Amino acid sequence: MSHIHIPDGVLPLWLWASGWALALALVALASLAGRRHELRRRVPILAVISAIMLVAMSSEIVPIAYHMNLTVIAGILLGPALSIIAAFIVEVVLALLGHGGVTVLGLNTLIIAAEMILGWALFNAFSRLLARRAAGWAAGLATVLTLLTTTTLLVGIVALAQNPAATLRETGALDPSTLRFGNPFAEGAFRLGLLSPEEAPATGVPPISVSRFAAVVYSLGPIGWLIEALITAAIVGFVARVRPGLLWQNGPAAKMSFGRRPAGDEAARH
Amino acid sequence: MDLAAVDRSATQGRSWLHDAAPAAKLISLAAVLGAVLVSWNVLVLAGIALALAAAVVAARLPLRLAALLAGYPSVFALIFAFASGTGFVNSATIVAKAVTAALAAVLVVLTTPYPRIFSPLQRVTPTIVGDALLMTYRSAFLLLEKFAETLRAIRLRAGLRGRQVVRSGRAATLALGSVLLYSLDLAQRDYDVLRLRGYEGRLRVRRSATFSVPASVAAIVTSLALFSVALLWRVQWRSLNPWSWLVPLLGLVALLLAALLRWRTR
Structure with missing residues (x-):
């Protein structure tokens, strides 16, 4: 359950729009950080590692609705800054192939990026604790812990989608006198709650059961975590x-750019 | 994921949808996504999905591939629908939303070569993102092929057959590891090529020389009509809900007409 397989139009607008905004801001920051280093070193490595993740994500284990991700390995190889960009690229391509919604692309980018960065950090920590000969163990442990964390993040996102006070914010604005979120569009299309089923009880759409969702995710998830950790x-x-x-x-990725220029690359104009 | 087949359909296909401008197809995709966002009526969503299926048939796209790509997210949507416990109709609605949105995306990707899809995105994203997007898609082709080859070679050498799950899993892992190392060598080769060609940021995609204005307009108008139907049913649901069956019926008629057209002009 690495990234959200929630279809478009299920999560409230404020949630997925916030995901998009945060993801775009992070991608922009990561891209700016990259400009100081060499672009032509980073673009190919970024592309092939993103492609490796795509190859892994394209093979589904149908009975448990799980597919490989290889996010931890990708995180280890790319490091934190490039991981954010790789997560975005992978999600864009997947969305175009119908795998993963377009609206949840921002949230998915955040989850995948979190997985890659956490995997990278935990692998480095475990590598220091264990001997280098136990690299496989370090990676396996890092994968299980990372997937447990990001699955919890996923459940948290679904739980956030349930918050009726929060859903008001998708059409509202902060009223400075009361410090509450009011609805400035009292009439018209916004009043109908077109984009939020939770605010339109007349349409009969009940809220998602978070406890049931968590129960299913936490019972199916460990099988996937174990497979991913082993691989x-x-x-x-x-x-x-x-x-x-x-x-x-x-x-x-680091060798190819960060700080020092690789041998043989004089960055001369050709 | 048969990326080669996706690319073949996008580059070699000849239909009105292939002739439409990529920007028009992206606008149409946005309109259909808008319909999916707005509608919570399973019959309306089914009608939109049938209309999109009619477009797939009319454009002579590979049916099995389109069905596989559009059906893939339904497995995950089904799990989500079951897990969220929102009842049968709402579960069906969630699955219908997933399939409809996926079908719209698949229509774009099966009728537009990937550089043409990514070039509008390239203009609005940072250089590293736009360029890496283009190179990722290209690399994915190479790596998928390499993975299949390596897996085949390992299986043949180890004499593996279908039911040896553990040994097959080990072979697949080894193949993936080899492909990972190969991919890093591929990155080095790509870097050498970029350096040799004096790349200093921004890969250039040649703009499409010709596209059909009527086809582009037709794509946009059709998608806006679908969006309008979803919006209308959402706003006027009290009076229109009893007539919801009309939408899938119209979609079905469109699908049958498209099938007839495809069969007659075969």
């Missing part, structure tokens, strides 16, 4: 054996 551990173990420099010597 991540095996791949990281394999990479640690054949190309350990990719995991610890700053990773390919």
